Structures are given as C-alpha cells and as structure tokens.
Amino acid sequence: MSDAPVVRFEVVEGIGVITVDYPPVNALGPGVSDGIVAAVDQGNADPAVQAMVLMGAGRTFIAGADIRRFGKPRPPSPRRSYDALDESAKPVVAAIHGYALGGGLENALSCQWRIAVPGAKVGLPEVLIGILPGGGGTQRLPRLIGAKPALEMIVTGRHVPAEEAKALGIVDAIIPGKDLRAEAIAFAKSVIGKPMRRISAMPPAAAEPGLFDDMRKSIARKARNQKAPYNCIAAVEAATRLPFPEGLAEEKRLFQELENAPEAQALRYAFFAEREIARIPFLPKDLALPEIRTAAVVGAGTMGGGIAMSFADNGFPVKLVDASPEGLARGLQRIRDNYAVSVKRGSITQAQMDERLPRIQPVERIEDIADCDVVIEAVFEQLPVKQEIFARLDAVMKPEAILLTNTSAIDIDRIADATKRPQMVAGAHFFAPANVMKLLEVVEGPRTAPEVLGATMKLGRAIGKISGYAGNCDGFVANRSRIFFTLEQNIMVEEGALPEQIDKVMVDFGYPMGPFAVNDMSGLDVSYFTRKRRLAEDPNYRTLPIPDRLVESGRKGQKTGAGWYRYEKGDRTPQVDPEVHRLIKEVAAEQGIEQRPFTDEEILHRLLFASVNEACKIIEEDKALRASDIDVMWLNGFGFPRYRGGLMFWADGIGAEAIYNQIAAWHQRYGDRWRPSALLRRIAESGGKLREAKAPRLQ
Incomplete structure (x- = not known):
C-alpha cells in the first residue's frame, strides 16, 4: 500500500467528489471510514460545495468491510462514515460501479441518493460469514424497500443486479457509466435544492x-445449528417496530452476539481458505500460461454433460462428442432438461x-474437436477405456x-x-453434478508441465469453480481423504449401526444428506467397481461385503429403486427397508x-477422525499443499457444513492431542x-493447530 491517502476529496464545478482508493476492492480497511468522515465534513464546511459524490477508484465502489478486522479489537470511532453521510x-450521491456489498451498500444507503452503472451489484452478504450488517443496513434497507424484499436479501446474502436494485428502489437511476465521475457530478447537480432524503428519517417499515415467523420456518432445515440467519431476521423485525436510533442499538447488540461466535470464526476461516487454495507457491509468478478459448468434452453422460454446461454457463464454446449417436442425443436431451428445470425453479x-x-x-x-485448446475426457472409470481415448486424442489434437x-482416482501417469x-496431461476431477458443484480438483501427474498445471487451475476459476491442487495418488486428495470415512461407515454397519442412524448423525451434524443416502443417489455400482479394481491391485485390500451384496442383488441405488434404502417410483425420499436390515445381519x-449398539458420538468420531488421520498422511506425503485446502475440498465437494469451517478446522475444536489419543486407542x-499419522502425532505433541499444517515442500 502506498502513502497516498485512501480517501481523496476534490471540488469539481461546485460538487465535492469523495473517492475511496483502497486497492484492490476498496474494502473498508484502516483509515477508509475516517477518510470518508473527514471528506464529508470538508464538503459541508466549504461554501463552494453544493452537493457531493461518493465513489470508488479502480474496478469497484466499496466491496465491503475488511473481513480480516472482524473478531479483533478495533479502536472506537467517535463517528462512523454511515453517520457522517x-x-x-x-x-451526497453514491455512484456505484462494480460491487457495493456489506458496508459498501450500507455507506450508499446512508447517502441521500444512489445511482449505479449497468452490471453493478449490491447486497448485504454478511450472513455468509456468520454475522449481520452492522452499519445500519438492517434498519435502512427495510425502510427504503419494504420489510419483505429486505428480509430476503439480508437472510440469503445474495447479490442483486443493478436493474433489480432499481426496480426495488435501492438505486434511484441507472447511468451509462462511460464516464462515471462526470455522470455522477451531473446527477449531483440535478438534485441540488431538492428535499433531503434521509432513510433514517423514514418511519419503521411495514x-x-x-x-x-414464515421466514424462520422456511430456513429451519438449511439454517439448522446456525445463529446468524435468525439474528438477521430479528434485526429486520426491529426495523418494523422500533424508531431508528433504537433499531440501530438492537442491530449492534445482535451483531456483537455473532462477531466472535464459533460460527463466524469458522465462516471467516472458510472465506480466506477459499482464496488461499488458488495459490501454488512452487509455480513461478511469471510463468506464461497458454490461452484457453475453446474446449471439448469426450463423453456425453451425466458427468460429461455437466462439465459441458459449466463451460457454456461461463461463456465458453464447447464441443461435445460421445461414442455413439444415441449416447450423444441422450446427453444433449439431459442438458436441455437440466436447463429447463433451472428455468422452472427460477435460478x-x-x-x-x-x-x-x-x-x-x-x-x-x-x-471434429482437433482444433480445441483443451479437451476433458469424461468416460467410464476404467483405465483401459481411458487409455484408448487418450491414444486417440494424442493422434488428433493439435x-x-x-x-x-x-478420473476420480486412477493414476494420471498411467493415462498419460x-x-x-x-x-x-493432467487431472481435472469435477464433482457431481458437475454443473452445480463448485470444486475442481486439479491433479498434477509426475510429468505434467508447470504451465499445464497453472493453466488448468486458471481454467477452473474461469468456469466458476474453486480450483484446488492435488498430487497424483489413488483417490488424489478429496476422495482419498474420505476413503476411510466410507470404510468406517460400512464397517460400523457390519458391527451393528444401522444406515439410518449413521445418516441421522451426519444430518444432525449439518450435512444436507447422510452418507448412505448420498451413496444411493450416486449409484452403488460406481464404488463397487472401484473396490474391485483396488482388490485386483492389492490382495490385502479390505473388502466391503455388505455394499457388494447389495449391488450383486441388483440394488444399485435410486436408479434401480433400491439401494441402502427403498424408493417409490417418482420419489427420491429414502425409505428404511427391512430387507436391508436382514441382509446386514446375514452378512455379519x-x-x-458380533454386532452391538453405537452412540451417536462414536459414529461421528469414527467417521471424521478417520479422515483427519488420512488427511494428515496426504499432507506429509506432499500430495496436498495445505490442511486448509482439504477443508475447502470438503466444504465444496462433500457438503461438509460450512459453519463448521471444514474437516481440519472442526478437528481443532476437539484438539489434536485428544484426536491422536483416540486414534492410537483404536489402532x-x-x-x-x-x-x-506421524504428522498428527507431531501436531498433538507440539500443541499446534491441524488447520495450519503444510506440505513439506512449503516449509
């Protein structure tokens, strides 16, 4: 950061222009709020100034608060920018381009007028990091646009496009934005002499x-175990029954309840972990990356179609090819159907x-795909099939x-x-459904060129994914770290726990679905073939006779109407099936x-401690770069509850020593x-944090 002021003030044609210049996104970092206060006071004291404009330098207005400052002591400010505005x-006219989020929108709402350029977005997304708007947003927004739309925005945290913001009444005008400063100055001149419009002077929202109560009921399932969404509702409710000053006091109280709570700490950690995962420190910063403009996908099945949609959704032309015309036609119809469902849902x-x-x-x-910059193979998960495809690609691609x-597990080098x-050649492991799930695991083979690795990481971000590095090993990082979770869930069933008990434990923990219900949705035959492959490679591989028996009896999950659960035609709701109970007892x-009862705590710890231990082994083998990367993969690939931060962050809440002692006893x-894991033992002995673990190559 340079020594230049983070907020500038200049007078242009009788208009005071306040410019926030705090790169890269004009967050409300140190000095920004005080700078806005000083500029507003300067404008009010200058008789030559008749109105003012608040705007941001660079690519955005004010993207929000500096999240790094939450949870830490902050010097008290005698006057906040919201109050001064x-x-x-x-x-004062807020001229919005780029993003006005969180404290950015709250500053804009404190102004008397708001204008925006097309493409700008506004929102109050604080709930996504476990807090609520603390700069008057919960009190001003309902007064301005009504309680219902304000409540929806604040509880979901969604970003609202400029055109919708205009329709709601958040912004007063959409301006071309070709010369933002000149257009904002012209607008400010047009409001001189008009009555002052202070949202704080408006009556409580109706x-x-x-x-x-309806909103509380509607979020009950999704928001279970979380406090922030409910505090958001309470704050907006206060805006409908309290005068503005009392409403602000209630907002402050509700904010303070949340700021240092475990939920907010976990969500802030996840926020930064998702940015850290993009960094591969061993790649040169000046590495020239090949440009990717066109793509192709080989395989029009469920996964291939989802990958093609990911490209199309983000503006990339993509060619889709399949082994047969019939398969291609089915794949295209599935894509059309998926889009049609999204339209019907309003997404x-x-x-x-x-x-x-x-x-x-x-x-x-x-x-026909020979001229594409990148091709992604998405055919059946069998090495000979993939090798045949890659031999053909090698022959035809430029x-x-x-x-x-x-591939989700096969050795990249054997494919190469x-x-x-x-x-x-590299791995690009999408998670199902590929057009929905955010995670893309980018796998470096032993011979993958650095620029190919870097370009694939960049490509993932360009198609809306969170790209995470993985080294080449069986299962890579995400699936390998979950192998022992899956193993333990099946072994506990052999020992007497029922699938529905295990599923309930994990849903109560915060997962959207239990692991057995997820298995049924994915198809039990997928993991069945993976187990067969691993057994062929390792005679000592631990087989899972119960899920094997299910598959061999035709129970492959939802697609056959029966798996771990039974399914009625046209209904995906899992139904407990006594036939599965009988089969479990028979195999045991x-x-x-010998079967026995299980406590919920033992189930939870057996599942997650197994994965914590394996995650440590993956890190010490240099196959994952950081423990926080594994947390991001679990959040975005497996539905781990975000408000718990991630697998390793959650484990730190129990403590490495306690986990190590339990694992040693189970050993x-x-x-x-x-x-x-040797790494787990070292962290336990040193009193360190699991979430701070790094691969040897980064130390």
Whole structure:
C-alpha cells in the first residue's frame, strides 16, 4: 500500500467528489471510514460545495468491510462514515460501479441518493460469514424497500443486479457509466435544492402478518445449528417496530452476539481458505500460461454433460462428442432438461438458457474437436477405456492442446502413458453434478508441465469453480481423504449401526444428506467397481461385503429403486427397508462379526477422525499443499457444513492431542487402518493447530 491517502476529496464545478482508493476492492480497511468522515465534513464546511459524490477508484465502489478486522479489537470511532453521510447538510450521491456489498451498500444507503452503472451489484452478504450488517443496513434497507424484499436479501446474502436494485428502489437511476465521475457530478447537480432524503428519517417499515415467523420456518432445515440467519431476521423485525436510533442499538447488540461466535470464526476461516487454495507457491509468478478459448468434452453422460454446461454457463464454446449417436442425443436431451428445470425453479431465465445451449456444439467424431485448446475426457472409470481415448486424442489434437482426464482416482501417469505428450496431461476431477458443484480438483501427474498445471487451475476459476491442487495418488486428495470415512461407515454397519442412524448423525451434524443416502443417489455400482479394481491391485485390500451384496442383488441405488434404502417410483425420499436390515445381519453372521449398539458420538468420531488421520498422511506425503485446502475440498465437494469451517478446522475444536489419543486407542483395538499419522502425532505433541499444517515442500 502506498502513502497516498485512501480517501481523496476534490471540488469539481461546485460538487465535492469523495473517492475511496483502497486497492484492490476498496474494502473498508484502516483509515477508509475516517477518510470518508473527514471528506464529508470538508464538503459541508466549504461554501463552494453544493452537493457531493461518493465513489470508488479502480474496478469497484466499496466491496465491503475488511473481513480480516472482524473478531479483533478495533479502536472506537467517535463517528462512523454511515453517520457522517446520513447527517450531511448537503446531499451526497453514491455512484456505484462494480460491487457495493456489506458496508459498501450500507455507506450508499446512508447517502441521500444512489445511482449505479449497468452490471453493478449490491447486497448485504454478511450472513455468509456468520454475522449481520452492522452499519445500519438492517434498519435502512427495510425502510427504503419494504420489510419483505429486505428480509430476503439480508437472510440469503445474495447479490442483486443493478436493474433489480432499481426496480426495488435501492438505486434511484441507472447511468451509462462511460464516464462515471462526470455522470455522477451531473446527477449531483440535478438534485441540488431538492428535499433531503434521509432513510433514517423514514418511519419503521411495514411488514405483513406472519412474515418473520414464515421466514424462520422456511430456513429451519438449511439454517439448522446456525445463529446468524435468525439474528438477521430479528434485526429486520426491529426495523418494523422500533424508531431508528433504537433499531440501530438492537442491530449492534445482535451483531456483537455473532462477531466472535464459533460460527463466524469458522465462516471467516472458510472465506480466506477459499482464496488461499488458488495459490501454488512452487509455480513461478511469471510463468506464461497458454490461452484457453475453446474446449471439448469426450463423453456425453451425466458427468460429461455437466462439465459441458459449466463451460457454456461461463461463456465458453464447447464441443461435445460421445461414442455413439444415441449416447450423444441422450446427453444433449439431459442438458436441455437440466436447463429447463433451472428455468422452472427460477435460478436462470429462459433468455439465459437460450444463450447457453447454443454454446454446446454436438459433434459426431473425435476428429471434429482437433482444433480445441483443451479437451476433458469424461468416460467410464476404467483405465483401459481411458487409455484408448487418450491414444486417440494424442493422434488428433493439435500439439499445444491440453489433455485433461476427469478420473476420480486412477493414476494420471498411467493415462498419460497412452500419449506421446505426457507433459500436456493432467487431472481435472469435477464433482457431481458437475454443473452445480463448485470444486475442481486439479491433479498434477509426475510429468505434467508447470504451465499445464497453472493453466488448468486458471481454467477452473474461469468456469466458476474453486480450483484446488492435488498430487497424483489413488483417490488424489478429496476422495482419498474420505476413503476411510466410507470404510468406517460400512464397517460400523457390519458391527451393528444401522444406515439410518449413521445418516441421522451426519444430518444432525449439518450435512444436507447422510452418507448412505448420498451413496444411493450416486449409484452403488460406481464404488463397487472401484473396490474391485483396488482388490485386483492389492490382495490385502479390505473388502466391503455388505455394499457388494447389495449391488450383486441388483440394488444399485435410486436408479434401480433400491439401494441402502427403498424408493417409490417418482420419489427420491429414502425409505428404511427391512430387507436391508436382514441382509446386514446375514452378512455379519457369515463373517463372524458380533454386532452391538453405537452412540451417536462414536459414529461421528469414527467417521471424521478417520479422515483427519488420512488427511494428515496426504499432507506429509506432499500430495496436498495445505490442511486448509482439504477443508475447502470438503466444504465444496462433500457438503461438509460450512459453519463448521471444514474437516481440519472442526478437528481443532476437539484438539489434536485428544484426536491422536483416540486414534492410537483404536489402532490397538482395530489394527493398521487406524495407524496414527506421524504428522498428527507431531501436531498433538507440539500443541499446534491441524488447520495450519503444510506440505513439506512449503516449509
């Protein structure tokens, strides 16, 4: 940061222009709020100034508070920027471009007028980091646009486009934005002499009967175990019954309840972890990355279609090819159906669907994708099939094309062996459904070129994913760290826990679905074939006879109407099936396994401690760069409850020493699958934090 002031004030044609210049996004960092206060006072004291403009330098207005300052002592400010703007004797116009989020929008709401350029977005997303708007947003926004739309914005934290903000009444005008400063000055001149419009002077917002109770009921499932959404509701409710000063006091009280709570600490940690995961420190900063403009996907199944949609959704033309015309036709119809469902739900418009679909170009032959910059293989999870595809890709793709495989576990190097350009091969492991899930695991093979690794990480971000690095090993990082979770869930069933008990424990913990219900949704045959492959490679591989028996009896999950649960036709609700209970007891008796009851705590700890231990082994083997990366993968790939921060962050709440001692005890009881990680032992002995663990190459 330079020594230049973070807030500038200048007078142009009788208009005081206040410019926030705090790169990169004009967050409300140190000195910004005080600078706005000083500028407003200067404008009010200058008789040459008739009105003022508040705007941001660079690419955005004010993107929000500096999140790094939350939870830490902050010097008390005698006067906040919100108060100075609200009390200004001369009108202040907020000129919004880029983003006005959180404290940014709260400052804009404190101004008397608001204008925005097309493409700008506004919002109060504090709930997403476990707090609520603390600069008067919960009191001003309901007074301005009404309790119901304000409540929806604050409780969901969504970003609202400028056009919708204009329709709601958040902004007064949409301006072209070709010369933001000049247009804002012209608008400010137009409001000189008009009555001052202070939102704080408006009466409490009107609310329809039952609005707040209805909102509490509607979020009950999604917001379970969380306090921030409910405090947001209470704050907006205060705006409907209290005068403005008392409403601000209630907002402050509710904010202070949240700021240092475990929920907010976990969500702030997740926020920064998702930014840290993009960094690969061993790649040169000046590494020249190949440009990727066109893409192709081989395989039009569920995964391939979802990957193609990810490209189309983010403006990339993508070619889609399949082994047969029938498979290609089915894949395209599935894509159309997926988009149609999104339109019906209101998550996209018909116009957006009509814009995205043509970006997906079906082609009949693999030769038709030869000129694409990148190709992603998404065929069946069997090495010979993938090697055959890569041999063909090697023969037809242009020399500089990047060849990516969507494998979830297979050795990248063995796939690359099928080509004469192993340096151009890497893993791009999408999570199902690929058009929805945010995580993209980017796998570096032993011969992957640095620029291919960097370009694939960048590509993931360009198509709306969170790209995370993984080294080449069986299961890579995300799935490998979960292997022992899956193993333990099945072993506990052998020992007497029922699938529905385990599922309930994990749903109560915060997962949207239990692991057995997820298995049924994914298809039990997928993991069945993976187990068969691993057994063929390792005679000592621990088999899972119960899920094997389910698959072999035709119970493959939702797609066959039966798996761990039974499903009625047209209904995906899991139904407990006595036949599964009978099969479990039958297999346990055959294996000579004595069954017993389980406590919920033992189930939770057996599942998650197993994965914490394996995560430590992955880090010490240099296959994952940081423990926080694994947390991001669990949050965005497996539905781990975000308000718990991630697997390793959650584990720190119990403590490495307690976890190590329990794992050591289970090692003695159950054998080598519970062998403690050396890294876990070191962290336990040193009293360190699991979430701060890093790979040897980063130390």
